[in-house]
Amino acid sequence: MSTAAPSAAPIVALTEAAKHFGPVRALDGVSLSISPGDCLGLVGHNGAGKSTLVNVVNGGLAPTSGSVAFPASGAASALAAGVRSVFQELSLCPNLTVAENLRISHSALKGMNWRAPARAEIRAALDQVFPGHGIDADAPVDTLSIAQRQMVEIAIGFAPRGTEARLVILDEPTSSLDAGIAEQLLSHIKQFCARGGAVIFISHMLGEIFEVATRILVMKDGKVVAEKPAGGFTRQGLVDAMGHVATEAAAAQAARAQGEEVLHTPEGLRARKGEIVGLSGLAGHGQAEALARLYLGATSSWRSPREAGMVFVAGDRGRDGVLPLWSILRNASISILPQIARRGMVDRTREAEITAEWKARIGIRTDDVTNPILSLSGGNQQKVLFARALASAAPVVVMDDPMRGVDVGTKQDVYAMIRAEAARGRTFLWYSTETEEVCQCDRVFVFRNGEISAELTGDEITEERILEASFEMEGA
Ligand SMILES: Nc1ncnc2c1ncn2[C@@H]1O[C@H](COP(=O)(O)OP(=O)(O)OP(=O)(O)O)[C@@H](O)[C@H]1O
Missing domain, CATH: 3.40.50.300 (P-loop containing nucleotide triphosphate hydrolases)
Structure with missing residues (x-):
């Protein structure tokens, strides 16, 4: 599928890269190289270390040990090597327009007259990835739907921005997109890689991984546990490598007695x-x-x-769900406080018991629920929001x-x-x-x-x- 020369030097090469957060080995000695034309599908359970790996690749985190190099460009930094990241937690500035958000990551746009080129560049990038998108470059981001915001982030990731994107890292890029728009993105990724670009594609949607990836890498507990060309995996094999027992979604509509x-x-x-x-x-x-x-x-x-x-489970957890300064425990238990309060005082023992029960039931991966909520991986934060809703009455x-x-x-x-x-x-x-x-x-x-x-x-x-x-x- 790639037109890039097979002998091309890797865009990025990791050697025994590790990243520890206190006792947590989020990345535990990973070696990996990504060359022009590669579309690497990265999969693993929540907390497996995928985001940590990409943050080490894009320079957001310095490895605790091991090394990261950019042989194709010889650049010293990920930015200079043309590595771009589109994050799982949407990171646009909501009070700025679409074009102004592009400007933030486009240091070459200087002087008084940057608006017209910024508008033109984001329009062109959106048109290329999502033809018929209908997004106005002058719209403030907080007026866009979450799907539109995700589209803008992706378009900024692929936009030239004064240099050339060589490796674009997409962390759960389709999580808010409907099937038609997701398909536009997958088709753009294939074209980008065929022209000699490279992509790291992180997703829990295995169908998409099989559709777009040339190679699949499976992570578990900070380590790479399997890596093969995409054709070397079956769906079940991939699920097994991640360490899950796949349960069928059968009997989904098992008859339930419904009331008034x-x-x-x-x-x-x-x-x-x-x-x-x-x-x-x-x-x-x-x-x-x-x-x-x-x-x-x-x-x-x-x-x-x-x-x-009525309780609410947010999909846009950063905006509508997570209380970022609070612990995992407080985030989960806020919905049950009326149930466990006596004479205005919260029964802290009961609060800890109920939270521990939900941590086990829904598999929140943490050793200590008094840790800050932001120490959890994105998927585990989402599980806390489920626990918050389901634990309530x-x-x-x-x-x-x-x-x-x-x-x-x-x-x-x-x-x-x-x-x-x-x-x-x-x-x-x-x-x-x-x-x-x-x-x-x-x-x-x-x-x-x-x-x-x-x-x-x-x-x-x-x-x-x-x-x-x-x-x-x-x-x-
Ligand atoms: N800043 C941090 N402080 C403490 N622990 C952290 C921090 N960032 C990540 N971790 C821990 O490192 C581990 C790996 O997290 P990471 O975000 O890389 O997982 P992930 O595979 O991307 O998960 P998800 O699919 O849920 O996004 C998790 O146990 C997480 O709690």
Whole structure:
């Protein structure tokens, strides 16, 4: 697939690179080289060390031992060697426009007249990666949907910015994109690598890894446990190498007894007790806003009862979920404080017991829950948000694309947990950009242009029907 010469010097070469955070061996002696034309698929469970590896490659972290070199360019730094990173935690400045965000990472744009070239460059990059994107270069970033923000970050990663991108590292790049936009990105990556660029592609979506990667590297506990050309792995082999026992998503729609209607919004969303209700459609068509309206409407009264009737699992954890200055324990337990308080005093022993129970149930990888939440990997932070919601007694759980960054094994565990909780009478409203997840639901509302374009139940919930409803109003 590559047109690059096979003998080309590696863009980056790691030799026995290690990174320790106190006693945690986040990276434990990894040797690796990436050459022009390579698309390296990087997989591993949450906390396996993938983000640490890429931060060592891009110069964000200095290795505790071992070395990082850039033989192809002879450059001393990752930046000078043309290494670019698109992070899992979206890192744009929300109060600046799309073009202004490009300017921040484009030091060659100097002087008074930088705006016009900045606009032109980000437009060209967006057009190249996501044809038909519809994003205005002058739009403030906080007016964009999470999918659009992810698209802008990716486009900035590939934009020339005065030099040439030689290696682009994409950490969970499609986690907020719907299937059509994700496909545009995968096709761009293939073209970029065919022209002699290289990509490190981190994803928990194994289908994408198989579609785009020329080589796959599996990490576990800070080490590389398997590395082969992509064709050398089967899906099951990959899951096994990561150290998961794959459980089938079968019986996803096992019959659940459903009770009375517990909510019915003016726009037509409705759900019964014990029902798992999906919100689907192309990203950015009003699903997240519908959930936010529902949640804020149910929880914003100043006379709100002691026990919350509804809890929320954020997908944009940096903006809507994680309390960054607090510990893992406090982040998880905040939803159960009313349950465990006596005469206004929190029972700290009970708080620690409940948090420990959820840490074990949902597999939060930490030795000490009093550590800061930001010491956890992205996927493990997401698990804390699940624990926060599921540990509460709220009968309705609202989830805004909540599986971003969660590894394949844990996803199956969380699906099972959601089904078990629904069987006990809890109601779930679940917006997801992944069809596999939407197909776990009992009833699905498909959104198009901010409105419900279809309501599907039982056997009607198929990828074809969802796509049909996502597009059908276009031709009208
Ligand atoms: N700044 C830090 N301080 C302490 N521990 C850290 C820090 N950064 C990472 N770690 C730990 O290093 C380990 C590897 O984390 P890393 O973020 O590299 O995992 P990951 O494979 O990228 O996970 P995910 O799929 O969830 O993003 C984890 O145990 C994490 O808790």
